[in-house]
Amino acid sequence: xxxxTALLTDRYELTMLDAALRDGTAHRRCVFExxxxxxxxxxxFGVVAGTGRLLSLLRDFRFGDDELRFLRDERVxxxxxxxxxxxxxxxxxxxxxxxxxxxxxxxxxxxxxxxFAEAVVLETxxxxxxxxxxxxxxxxxxxxxxxxxxxxxxxGSRRAGESSAVAAARAAYIAGFGxxxxxxxxxRWGIPTMGTAAHSxxxxxxxEEDAFRAQIAALGTGTTLLVDTYDIRTGVETAxxxxxxxxxxxRIDSGDLPTVAAQVREQLDELGATGTRIxxxxxxxxxxxxxxxxxxxxxYGVGTSVVTGSGTPTAGMVYKLVARQDSGGGWVGVAKAxxxxxxxxxxxSAFRTLDAGTATSELIVVSDGFEELEAASSHPDARPLxxxxxxxxxVDAAHEGPDGVKAARAHHExxxxxxxxxxxxxxxxxxxxxxxxxxxxxxx
Amino acid sequence: xxxxTALLTDRYELTMLDAALRDGTAHRRCVFExxxxxxxxxxxFGVVAGTGRLLSLLRDFRFGDDELRFLRDERVxxxxxxxxxxxxxxxxxxxxxxxxxxxxxxxxxxxxxxxFAEAVVLETxxxxxxxxxxxxxxxxxxxxxxxxxxxxxxxGSRRAGESSAVAAARAAYIAGFGxxxxxxxxxRWGIPTMGTAAHSxxxxxxxEEDAFRAQIAALGTGTTLLVDTYDIRTGVETAxxxxxxxxxxxRIDSGDLPTVAAQVREQLDELGATGTRIxxxxxxxxxxxxxxxxxxxxxYGVGTSVVTGSGTPTAGMVYKLVARQDSGGGWVGVAKAxxxxxxxxxxxSAFRTLDAGTATSELIVVSDGFEELEAASSHPDARPLxxxxxxxxxVDAAHEGPDGVKAARAHHExxxxxxxxxxxxxxxxxxxxxxxxxxxxxxx
Numbered sequence: 001x002x003x004x005t006a007l008l009t010d011r012y013e014l015t016m017l018d019a020a021l022r023d024g025t026a027h028r029r030c031v032f033e034x035x036x037x038x039x040x041x042x043x044x045f046g047v048v049a050g051t052g053r054l055l056s057l058l059r060d061f062r063f064g065d066d067e068l069r070f071l072r073d074e075r076v077x078x079x080x081x082x083x084x085x086x087x088x089x090x091x092x093x094x095x096x097x098x099x100x101x102x103x104x105x106x107x108x109x110x111x112x113x114x115x116f117a118e119a120v121v122l123e124t125x126x127x128x129x130x131x132x133x134x135x136x137x138x139x140x141x142x143x144x145x146x147x148x149x150x151x152x153x154x155x156g157s158r159r160a161g162e163s164s165a166v167a168a169a170r171a172a173y174i175a176g177f178g179x180x181x182x183x184x185x186x187x188r189w190g191i192p193t194m195g196t197a198a199h200s201x202x203x204x205x206x207x208e209e210d211a212f213r214a215q216i217a218a219l220g221t222g223t224t225l226l227v228d229t230y231d232i233r234t235g236v237e238t239a240x241x242x243x244x245x246x247x248x249x250x251r252i253d254s255g256d257l258p259t260v261a262a263q264v265r266e267q268l269d270e271l272g273a274t275g276t277r278i279x280x281x282x283x284x285x286x287x288x289x290x291x292x293x294x295x296x297x298x299x300y301g302v303g304t305s306v307v308t309g310s311g312t313p314t315a316g317m318v319y320k321l322v323a324r325q326d327s328g329g330g331w332v333g334v335a336k337a338x339x340x341x342x343x344x345x346x347x348x349s350a351f352r353t354l355d356a357g358t359a360t361s362e363l364i365v366v367s368d369g370f371e372e373l374e375a376a377s378s379h380p381d382a383r384p385l386x387x388x389x390x391x392x393x394x395v396d397a398a399h400e401g402p403d404g405v406k407a408a409r410a411h412h413e414x415x416x417x418x419x420x421x422x423x424x425x426x427x428x429x430x431x432x433x434x435x436x437x438x439x440x441x442x443x444x
Numbered sequence: 445x446x447x448x449t450a451l452l453t454d455r456y457e458l459t460m461l462d463a464a465l466r467d468g469t470a471h472r473r474c475v476f477e478x479x480x481x482x483x484x485x486x487x488x489f490g491v492v493a494g495t496g497r498l499l500s501l502l503r504d505f506r507f508g509d510d511e512l513r514f515l516r517d518e519r520v521x522x523x524x525x526x527x528x529x530x531x532x533x534x535x536x537x538x539x540x541x542x543x544x545x546x547x548x549x550x551x552x553x554x555x556x557x558x559x560f561a562e563a564v565v566l567e568t569x570x571x572x573x574x575x576x577x578x579x580x581x582x583x584x585x586x587x588x589x590x591x592x593x594x595x596x597x598x599x600g601s602r603r604a605g606e607s608s609a610v611a612a613a614r615a616a617y618i619a620g621f622g623x624x625x626x627x628x629x630x631x632r633w634g635i636p637t638m639g640t641a642a643h644s645x646x647x648x649x650x651x652e653e654d655a656f657r658a659q660i661a662a663l664g665t666g667t668t669l670l671v672d673t674y675d676i677r678t679g680v681e682t683a684x685x686x687x688x689x690x691x692x693x694x695r696i697d698s699g700d701l702p703t704v705a706a707q708v709r710e711q712l713d714e715l716g717a718t719g720t721r722i723x724x725x726x727x728x729x730x731x732x733x734x735x736x737x738x739x740x741x742x743x744y745g746v747g748t749s750v751v752t753g754s755g756t757p758t759a760g761m762v763y764k765l766v767a768r769q770d771s772g773g774g775w776v777g778v779a780k781a782x783x784x785x786x787x788x789x790x791x792x793s794a795f796r797t798l799d800a801g802t803a804t805s806e807l808i809v810v811s812d813g814f815e816e817l818e819a820a821s822s823h824p825d826a827r828p829l830x831x832x833x834x835x836x837x838x839v840d841a842a843h844e845g846p847d848g849v850k851a852a853r854a855h856h857e858x859x860x861x862x863x864x865x866x867x868x869x870x871x872x873x874x875x876x877x878x879x880x881x882x883x884x885x886x887x888x
Contacts, residue, residue, distance in 0.1 A: 003447070007628040008606045010599065012639030014627070019641075019662035025648050032644070057606065070631040116648050123642070124626075127602035128609055155454065158571035159758040162452045162501065164605035165572055182568075183458070184451035187514040195456030197463075198567070200476070200765035203778040204469050204560050218463035230781040304758055313757040314603040314748055321644035334647040337674040 005057045006067050006088070010124045011076060014085075017117055018077040021084060026117035031323040031347050034096075034110035034126055036103065040135050041312035042428035045419060047141045047412060048109055049171040050133030051099035052404035054126055055395045061125065063088055090118050094390035097350075099399065100174050100412030101385060102419070103134075104362040106435045108348040109317065111386065116324070123319040131317050132164060135309035136171040139286070141416065142310070143302055144176025145424055146289040151299040153194050155181035155281065156307030168307040174408045176416075177306070190402030196251075202229040212242045224249035224279055227264075236264055240271045249277035249298070257282060258295045265296035285310050286426055323347050333366070344437065351382035352418065352433075359418040362435045449501045450511050450532070454568045455520060458529075461561055462521040465528060470561035475767040475791050478540075478554035478570055480547065484579050485756035486872035489863060491585045491856060492553055493615040494577030495543035496848035498570055499839045505569065507532055534562050535837040539830045541794075543843065544618050544856030546863070547578075548806040550879045552792040553761065555830065560768070567763040575761050576608060579753035580615040583730070585860070586754070587746055588620025589868055590733040595743040597638050599625035599725065600751035612751040618852045620860075621750070634846030640695075646673040656686045668693035668723055671708075680708055684715045693721035693742070701726060702739045709740035729754050730870055767791050777810070788881065795826035796862065796877075803862040806879045 020026035039046045063071075063085040071077055071085070092114020103109055110126060112119045144152055154172040157165035157180075169185035179192040186193035197215055205211035212225050221243045227235030227250045239250055250268070252260055257280050268276050280292065281301035289300055309315075322345050323333050333345030346366040353361045363382060389396055398404065423432030464470035483490045507515075507529040515521055515529070536558020547553055554570060556563045588596055598616040601609035601624075613629035623636040630637035641659055649655035656669050665687045671679030671694045683694055694712070696704055701724050712720050724736065725745035733744055753759075766789050767777050777790030790810040797805045807826060833840055842848065867876030 005606070007631055008601070008609065009627050010601055010625040010639055011627055011630075011637045012625065012641055015639060015663065016641050016645045019645070019658050020648065022662050023654075023658040025658070028648060030648065066631070070627070074630060074637065076627070076637070116644075120644060123644075124602050124609075125606060128604060128606035131603055132605035132608070157452070157454055158568050158763075159575055159760070160572060161576035161605060161608035161611055162449070162569060162572035163607035164576070165452065165568075167605055181454040181456065182451075183453050183455055183514070183520070186455075186518060187451055187510070193455045193518065193520070195454055195459060197456055197460050199780045200560075200564060200567075201460045201463070203765045203780070204464065204472060204474065204768055206771055210467075214463050214467040214469065218466050219459065228780075304760070308757045313752045316603070316748070319602075321647045324648055327650060336643045336647070336672075 002060045004062055004064050004067055005060045005125060006063045007070070008125050008128065009121060013121045013123055014071065014077050014081070016120055017084070018081045020116055021081055026115060028116050028325045030114065030116045030119050030321055030325075032112040032119050032123070032319055033108050033322045033348065034112070034130060034317055034319045035106055035108055036315055036317040037343065038105050038316065039431055040138050040309060040315045043138060043142070044423045044425065044429055044432040046103040046134060046315065047137035047175050048097045048099055048101045048103050048130070048134055049137035049174050049408070050129040050167070051096060051389065052399045052401070052408060053133065053167060053170070054129040055389060056400050057125060057129065058090060058122070058390070059395060061088070061090065061122070084117065088118070088121075089393060090114065090122065090390070091393040092118055092390070093388070093392060095386045095388050097385050098387055098411050099404065099408035100410075100415065102415045104431045104433060104435050106344065106364055106437070107362055108350050108364065108386070111347065127317060127319050131314045133167055133171040134315040134317070135313055136168045136307060137175040138315065139310035139312070140172040140175035140177055140306050141412070142286040142426060143289055143306060146286045146293070146426065147300055148293070150297065151178045153177065153179040153181065153299070153301045154306055155195070155301045156303035157182045159304040160307040165307060170405060172306050174405060174412055176412065189405045191405065196224045197226050199226065199229045202226065208235060209238050209242060212239055216243050221246045222248035224251050224277070226251045226253065228252050228254050232260060232264065233267065236267050237271070240268070240273050240276070245271065245273040245276070247273055247276045249279055251279045251281060253281045255282070257288070257292060257297070261292070261295045261297050290426060350385040352385055354381040354383060354418060357418060358420050359433050361433050363438065364435060365438045365440045367440045446504045448506055448508050448511055449504045449569060450507045451514070452569050452572065453565060457565045457567055458515065458521050458525070460564055461528070462525040464560055465525055470559060472560050472769045474558065474560045474563050474765055476556040476563050476567070476763055477552050477766045477792065478556070478574060478761055478763045479550055479552055480759055480761040481787065482549050482760065483875055484582050484753060484759045487582060487586070488867045488869065488873055488876040490547040490578060490759065491581035491619050492541045492543055492545045492547050492574070492578055493581035493618050493852070494573040494611070495540060495833065496843045496845070496852065497577065497611060497614070498573040499833060500844050501569060501573065502534060502566070502834070503839060505532070505534065505566070528561065532562070532565075533837060534558065534566065534834070536562055536834070537832070537836060538834040539832050541829050542831055542852065542855050543848065544852035544854075544859065545829060546859045548875045548877060548879050550788065550808055550881070551806055552794050552808065552830070555791065571761060571763050575758045577611055577615040578759040578761070579757055580612045580751060581619040582759065583754035583756070584616040584619035584621055584750050585856070586730040586870060587733055587750060590730045590737070590870065591744055592737070594741065595622045597621065597623040597625065597743070597745045598750055599639070599745045600747035601626045603748040604751040609751060614849060616750050618849060618856055620856065633849045635849065640668045641670050643670065643673045646670065652679060653682050653686060656683055660687050665690045666692035668695050668721075670695045670697065672696050672698050676704060676708065677711065680711050681715070684712070684717050684720070689715065689717040689720070691717055691720045693723055695723045695725060697725045699726070701732070701736060701741070705736070705739045705741050734870060762787075794829040796829055798825040798827060798862060801862060802864050803877050805877050807882065808879060809882045809884045811884045
């Protein structure tokens with residue numbers, strides 16, 4: 001078991017638990033749903049990420065001595081609630097979208113079923129993980145589409161909180177990036193890592209030539225040399241003089257990249273280094289990558305913009321009670337009345353309808369209760385989007401760890417192939433497919 | 445000791461270390477500097493945050509068996525480098541701005557002195573922590589200024605990665621927020637926590653009245669009731685009927701807040717609940733808070749915008765080699781040539797010049813070497829901005845833990861009082877004071 005995650009929680013969840021244990025509503029069975037009312041940044045599709053991480057963090061959602069002592073000392077809850085928390089273990093069930101899946105407004109990304117007491121306390125943890133990771137994955141997928149077949153590496157750790165950086169590397173990889181600079185992401189999730197040298201490497205040496213020679217001595221001529229510490233033209237000339245025409249690559253981290261890339265390619269070719277690759281890494285985002293499509297660039301490194309969701313650092317998802325038992329034990333769908341239309345009561349089943357393999361709608365079948373939902377049977381090409389993640393408190397380990405990441409990345413690649421062409425444009429717009437609600441509540 | 449932080453590192457730092465151990469430059473003494481070339485979001489001042497966290501993470505920057513095994517298996521470095529890392533412990537010195545201090549373009553927020561080998565590997569960790577925490581603190585300070593004397597609580601955990609959320613709560617508190625919803629921030633850093641109930645609390649119950657009665661039974665009439673689940677007017681009426689006119693407060697989480705706040709205040713007063721406070725929490729940022737200055741609002745809760753830096757989720761600081769020993773043991777200032785003017789070689793000492801207590805400039809004295817810098821003696825009102833944080837590998841514990849947070853918050857409050865009036869405007873502009881460089885390199 002890892003460090004406790006139980007206090008990664010907003011205080012009001014424990015305050016509600018405390019009050020609900022007093023009035024007995026704590027034991028009402030409930031359905032909470034995690035979803036986004038809209039897509040981050042008015043994009044055409046979203047990408048679900050974080051699910052596998054959340055499941056592991058859920059295993060560690062236990063209140064140990066430190067956590068209980070804090071809650072007692074600060075009088076956050078009373079003695080009966082402390083006793084409940086000491087024994088807390090989520091015994092309910094969670095179903096949801098596969099990690100890497102695409103999503104649209106209203107998609108029920110997670111459905112959490114259990115007592116109010118056990119489900120209400122997971123709100124903050126679930127949202128923190130999915131909001132962050134999905135924001136990164138959604139931005140990363142657009143960059144990956146813009147890069148096409150050219151390799152794309154995530155190198156933004158320094159522009160994100162030190163733990164979020166590891167999660168961001170993971171989310172970017174799921175959404176199509178090929179590697180990360182973050183070593184912990186490599187160790188923890190099996191993601192390929194990359195990186196050779198910074199400007200400090202050149203500055204450390206008495207001359208640029210000394211720096212290049214030392215790097216090649218250590219890493220071989222297949223390495224990538226950073227050529228823009230002083231003058232790029234001189235840097236490229238020195239690089240090839242030192243390494244020979246078999247030099248693996250050069251990296252450019254400044255300047256007007258379309259111009260500079262073309263000049264460097266011409267210079268490399270003139271020097272006979274026709275196989276030396278050009279990597280660019282200066283403040284790239286999906287728009288800059290798209291603008292370089294016709295430039296002689298071989299690989300991209302993206303930092304700030306991918307780890308910060310390219311202008312939308314959080315996916316804005318919410319965690320809402322959508323159905324509960326009433327005092328008589330029957331089920332009722334519930335929703336905040338004064339909300340906009342994206343918040344809909346009732347338990348939901350979700351399907352992606354397809355026409356010849358291309359997505360046509362996000363079909364969401366709504367029910368007040370727990371009966372099996374079969375409305376999608378009228379859509380023979382509808383692909384069910386939800387899978388069991390936790391069953392009666394048992395986490396499905398297939399979603400966790402490096403294997404979970406690999407599966408999520410593969411699933412994302414498949415799901416992306418279903419996108420209609422209009423989903424690939426980078427401009428702000430409406431979702432690529434409409435969300436269609438079908439009411440399955442039995443008459444009477 | 446906590447979990448190892450050693451792999452929260454970009455791979456190229458270890459690649460450079462590996463090559464530098466081979467060619468001997470690893471042992472050259474170096475000065476690295478952490479600074480921002482510009483202020484996040486074209487604001488008028490920045491707020492330094494994260495320093496105390498970084499010092500604690502630095503204690504845990506050790507390569508254990510897991511980390512070394514990964515580096516060996518992935519062939520990131522060779523055997524000699526693995527041996528170096530197994531014994532790694534930072535033995536250099538760090539000086540820097542106090543946490544909570546204001547900063548401006550070029551301010552040397554951290555100066556790291558040691559061998560290239562021991563200092564180069566700290567780049568990512570130092571930047572991750574300061575870039576995230578300072579972006580949040582800088583946004584938070586503006587919100588705190590806009591809120592004036594009204595209490596301000598941070599409740600954005602759900603919109604940030606689960607670990608960054610704890611750091612964000614801490615940064616916001618240092619920059620003037622009064623409380624957080626994040627329980628772990630309360631436990632770890634001693635920050636006051638707050639929160640009562642969500643919409644799910646009302647939806648859990650058969651009626652809003654049931655929910656209010658249960659909450660009051662648990663938390664007393666001094667609690668704050670969330671009144672906008674259904675109809676706000678009915679909610680307020682029910683709240684006062686159930687709680688009486690001694691009700692502590694009502695919270696509004698939707699609608700056009702200036703209008704709704706005025707209506708609710710009028711209704712509360714008509715009902716005789718003249719002491720019942722109004723808290724608003726719907727998508728606030730510094731501009732919305734400022735726009736509510738004339739509204740009858742008693743407290744603010746801010747979520748997304750503070751934890752995401754209100755449009756600028758990273759402070760964009762960099763970590764650069766600015767001076768090093770040459771092969772003869774002498775010191776040379778170094779800087780990337782092709783950079784914009786914000787990157788300046790040489791070791792720096794920083795002072796804030798004041799005129800009758802108001803800041804007039806950020807004075808940065810530049811030197812190639814290690815001699816004592818006394819140029820500020822010509823400015824009798826200059827306040828030195830750097831303090832020792834790590835001396836010969838020994839971290840000054842005064843900056844860590846809850847005591848460090850308390851000191852940082854107090855220092856921020858004092859530093860803010862020095863700001864000229866033009867610094868308080870919210871619009872995008874130039875820094876409130878200029879950065880002035882003075883060259884102290886001895887002639888010859």
